[in-house]
Amino acid sequence: xxxxxxxxLLVSALNAGAQPNELFQKAGRAYDAGQFAGAAGHxxxxxxxxxxxxxxxxxxxxxxxxxxxxxxxxxxxRRAWQLAPRDADIAANLQFALExxxxxxxTPALPARVLQALSAREWxxxxxxxxxxxxxxxxxxxxxxxxxxxxxxxxxGVFILLVASLVGVAYWFDLQWREPEAVVMQPxxxxxxxxxxxxxxxxxxxGSLVRLEARxxxxxxxxxxxxxxxxxxxxxxxxxxxxAR
Amino acid sequence: xxxxxxxxxxxxxxxxxxxxxxxxxxxSAEMDIQPRVLQLGEAAxxxxxxxxxxxxxAPPLGGLADCDVNGPAVNSQINIINGRMDQSVSFTYQxxxxxxxxxxxxxxxxxxxxxxxxxxxxxxxxxAPTTAAAAGGQxxxxxxxxxxxxxxxxxxxxFLNQTFELYLxxxxxxxxxxxxxxxxxxxxxxxxxxxxxxxxxxxxxINGQVFEVRQxxxxxxxxxxxxxxxxxxxxxxxxxxxxxxxxxxxxxxxxFDRFFQDSFFNRxxxxxxxxxxxxxxxxxxxxxxxxxxxxxxxxxxxxxxxAQVKPLEGVVGDPVTLTATIAGQGNFDSISLPLMSSTDSFxxxxxxxxxxxxxxxxxxxxxxxxxxxxxxTLQASRIPALTFSYFDTAKTEYVTLTAGPFELQLRPGAVGxxxxxSPTGGAPPPTPTGRDIAYLKPAPARWHTATTTGWxxxxxxxxxxxxxxxxxxxxxxxxxxxxxxxxxxxxxxxxQAPRSARxxxxxxxxxxxxxxxxxxxxxxxxxxxxxxxxxxxxPPGDVTGDVLQQRLVAARVExxxxxxxxxxxxxxxxxxFGTAGAVALELEASRRTVADTTRLLRRxxxxxx
Numbered sequence: 111x112x113x114x115x116x117x118x119l120l121v122s123a124l125n126a127g128a129q130p131n132e133l134f135q136k137a138g139r140a141y142d143a144g145q146f147a148g149a150a151g152h153x154x155x156x157x158x159x160x161x162x163x164x165x166x167x168x169x170x171x172x173x174x175x176x177x178x179x180x181x182x183x184x185x186x187x188r189r190a191w192q193l194a195p196r197d198a199d200i201a202a203n204l205q206f207a208l209e210x211x212x213x214x215x216x217t218p219a220l221p222a223r224v225l226q227a228l229s230a231r232e233w234x235x236x237x238x239x240x241x242x243x244x245x246x247x248x249x250x251x252x253x254x255x256x257x258x259x260x261x262x263x264x265x266x267g268v269f270i271l272l273v274a275s276l277v278g279v280a281y282w283f284d285l286q287w288r289e290p291e292a293v294v295m296q297p298x299x300x301x302x303x304x305x306x307x308x309x310x311x312x313x314x315x316x317g318s319l320v321r322l323e324a325r326x327x328x329x330x331x332x333x334x335x336x337x338x339x340x341x342x343x344x345x346x347x348x349x350x351x352x353x354a355r
Numbered sequence: 356x357x358x359x360x361x362x363x364x365x366x367x368x369x370x371x372x373x374x375x376x377x378x379x380x381x382x383s384a385e386m387d388i389q390p391r392v393l394q395l396g397e398a399a400x401x402x403x404x405x406x407x408x409x410x411x412x413a414p415p416l417g418g419l420a421d422c423d424v425n426g427p428a429v430n431s432q433i434n435i436i437n438g439r440m441d442q443s444v445s446f447t448y449q450x451x452x453x454x455x456x457x458x459x460x461x462x463x464x465x466x467x468x469x470x471x472x473x474x475x476x477x478x479x480x481x482x483a484p485t486t487a488a489a490a491g492g493q494x495x496x497x498x499x500x501x502x503x504x505x506x507x508x509x510x511x512x513x514f515l516n517q518t519f520e521l522y523l524x525x526x527x528x529x530x531x532x533x534x535x536x537x538x539x540x541x542x543x544x545x546x547x548x549x550x551x552x553x554x555x556x557x558x559x560x561i562n563g564q565v566f567e568v569r570q571x572x573x574x575x576x577x578x579x580x581x582x583x584x585x586x587x588x589x590x591x592x593x594x595x596x597x598x599x600x601x602x603x604x605x606x607x608x609x610x611f612d613r614f615f616q617d618s619f620f621n622r623x624x625x626x627x628x629x630x631x632x633x634x635x636x637x638x639x640x641x642x643x644x645x646x647x648x649x650x651x652x653x654x655x656x657x658x659x660x661x662a663q664v665k666p667l668e669g670v671v672g673d674p675v676t677l678t679a680t681i682a683g684q685g686n687f688d689s690i691s692l693p694l695m696s697s698t699d700s701f702x703x704x705x706x707x708x709x710x711x712x713x714x715x716x717x718x719x720x721x722x723x724x725x726x727x728x729x730x731x732t733l734q735a736s737r738i739p740a741l742t743f744s745y746f747d748t749a750k751t752e753y754v755t756l757t758a759g760p761f762e763l764q765l766r767p768g769a770v771g772x773x774x775x776x777s778p779t780g781g782a783p784p785p786t787p788t789g790r791d792i793a794y795l796k797p798a799p800a801r802w803h804t805a806t807t808t809g810w811x812x813x814x815x816x817x818x819x820x821x822x823x824x825x826x827x828x829x830x831x832x833x834x835x836x837x838x839x840x841x842x843x844x845x846x847x848x849x850x851q852a853p854r855s856a857r858x859x860x861x862x863x864x865x866x867x868x869x870x871x872x873x874x875x876x877x878x879x880x881x882x883x884x885x886x887x888x889x890x891x892x893x894p895p896g897d898v899t900g901d902v903l904q905q906r907l908v909a910a911r912v913e914x915x916x917x918x919x920x921x922x923x924x925x926x927x928x929x930x931x932f933g934t935a936g937a938v939a940l941e942l943e944a945s946r947r948t949v950a951d952t953t954r955l956l957r958r959x960x961x962x963x964x
Contacts, residue, residue: 134798141795160804165796175792199793206792234811238820245823252830255837302544302579309545310579 130161137169146176164194171203180211181295184317188293188349195226211317230282237275244268286350292322293347300339304329311339322348382407382467386474388460392558394482394565395455401448408467416448421458425449455483482565502527502628504589506635513577513639516655516686517748518718521575523551525589526566533592533625541587545579549716574716576686577639586634592625642746648755654745656685662741662758670766674727679741682721687713692724700735703728736763845892852889856882856956860949867945873931875945879952880927886956890964900924910964919955
């Protein structure tokens, strides 16, 4: 009886693993056949099922790019980048898509580039490990009086690293939640006020990466290159859509 | 001695003067009159400055019709700038017009030695005195007629992103204004403005009235298309003389009071004065789409392009540098070098901005770019022309500037020198010939979903995270207790008591198992001695039945319990020092004794001694 139950569980687990793989392969075959809309649909299905992997976002970006949906492609590439910021292919495709639309590429300062070396999830994991390590070294320092000095200096080092990793967590929190990064989906006129007949301030090409400052009704206030402005919410999609894993 | 030094100094100065005059050989003269606009009854100053001639004759300014001429006052000046001497002589005349209207001064022919210099003619505008002034200076005019402001732009035909000049002029007459001004309601939406700078003051004639004009200028840039309306209010300070007090002066003496009521001691006060500007409206037009060049990147203004390549001779594989300078006037922040992509013949690196010389308004100056180009083959002998497009606001059309092409004299490189080596050595990296997105990624090795991987959302996550601080807390308590024990012998011995007793009881059990009667009771006695020695902080030798009895009574221990301890002590002493050594150990009785001792000591663990 027990053996039967174990076998049943194993088969269920294998099926659960095969399903996203099958859909992923199917999407790949559709892409190779030039059916980019179909491929994009399969990748979207995977994402709706909760499989938010950088590979899925990347391939979705490719499928959207091939259809000429540059805004959607940039959005997918940027979502992939947020999950895997060190992936060279993602960075290259994002750069290429931005060049095609004429949108400005993000040029982060050196501290931001350092913080982008790890994803939000990686920073959280590092912070958690350092938190445990800090507690362990603190315990060792308290319980080993003969080596307390060396152990406590090590504890201080771990504490500094923990603070650094918390800065990394805070950086991604800022980028994803506090003032989230967003993508302008279609070429947009950025207005001085959230009114249809407001004066145009400047224009942004499709795929432009902006910071989303606030939402008011059907409008959202954005900031691009330090310049604030308003555009309809329907034309601006936040990069981080759900809690990142 | 002093006389000799004086002679040398004079000779040197004369030599210097002689050299300077000899250098500025061409005689020249220029005339200026200030102010050019004045009221009848006022005087203007005409200054004629002569250069390149020693001891020039006075210019022939006398004999002007409708104008009295006084002077000249002569002033010589020597300037030495960068080792070059400049000597000038100024003749200053006072001109007092005799009638209102436009008076012409010059042109004049002025003979300087053998050279005849012609001085340009200048015009003086003389206003007739106002009716009010003529009637005795009764000022019935409203203050707003005497102070006003206006805004002007130049040029007036504005395009999106064009930089232009915005002037603010403050005109006033018959009143004195403070130096500082503030603009109210100044929200120039759709414009980017630099700071205002003040231009030299001037006068102007409006409706027969002479106004003093203070003019300010700033550089503006149109950020949006459409109508722009500017109508700020200027807040200035009107300087008025303080009212003299009615009472007599501080000295109560006519002479001193008059002295202190003199204008030198009369202070003026500033009263705020708001006056509106004449509204300025203009339209910012969008750049035309017709004729827009392919590589137009938003530059608006007037620019020039210069480019050069160095070196023009070299070896295949060696880099050459293309230096391009874009100079002129316009929106320099939008200017970048046109994109040149790598080809089969050239590897072209990204252009870098290497120089930027712009004025404070950021709209005049130049930007210099450098681009490294590597010819890859011997046939790469011509670098294609560089083009830069901008919208010329004066011509209202797009202009494309071209520099090049640039011819290169290339030689085949020596073995190994014609290839672009990679920093890691080995084979050179393949040169890309096209660009596209990277292909699809393979499926992930393991699929995660938000539910399976959301470890932070697990109900156990946060409770588990309390463990590290709890562990630290426990370690802290342990460390503090240990530290306290290290300084408190009584406490340390108290904690040691059960351990030492257990150790002795185990020894007793071993002796019991071996049938060693003496050793058994010795160990049992030792267990009691060590336990109570530690509990009562006594040296082991001082723990006897009597001592123990006294301490237990003093500690108000239950009498039955104390009696049991004493009995045990006596039993041990009897067995150790009595004649029972030869008698065989009764196993059951001895085990009971061990058990009783253990039980007894456990009870004492709960007793405060």
